[in-house]
Amino acid sequence: MAIPVSATFARRIMNLWPPLLFSSIRIEKLAKDYSYCRVSLKERPWNRNVNKSHYGGSLFSMTDPFYALLLMGKLGRGYRVWDKSADIEFVKPGKGKLTAEFILTTEMVSKVLEATENGAKYLPKFVVEVKDAKGDVVCRLTRELYIRRVFAKHKQAA
Template sequence: MLMGVFGPDYLIWDSKASIHYIKPGRGKLTAEFQLSPEIIAQIRNATANGDKHFPSFVIYVKDEHGDVVAEIERVLYIRRRAKQVTDISRSKAA
């Protein structure tokens, strides 16, 4: 999802993940992934100078009744690719 937002100018990798199983998941399970404009702006600001950024996201897996059956935490590694950082630095210096 983030790779679609940021495109090829950014490196985006899974750094760490954990799953906390709360109860057995039976039947149809769903999970929603949401990225607000504020989160996207925070990531852009944190990586603008080529710095590494490790945002954490929590996703809740729910059953058909809306009960949470698992909680997934993902930590991502996000960094602007080196060429884009150099290009930005040059444009700011000019």
């Protein structure tokens, strides 16, 4: 399912989506062509763990839908894009404002188009790093997506 709205509208709506809003996750930038997204996570009392650093679930959530969002925006109608799996590697405790950047290159999109042109599923992996204000890596996530081209079903005459 493609995103039939502008990137600006998608960013504004997603910033009001309760799972992001109530976790203090914000889309700061979403490129008009869906090639780039920057997301931030502000530290709040409700998203800290017992060690007074960012809760791991919030770190996981701040990376959840964004590669799928970028691909849906890039591929347009006719493709099914879902998150399939994810893995998180915690590097150091996250404190303060954290950011993650998602980049979708022309080469990445070309690989998807080539791999799915006949309707085959494609399971690419994307790595994203969450960084603190100093630029230090707090955690690294590997997200695997499920992508498949969906062909229209034609009704047969009776």
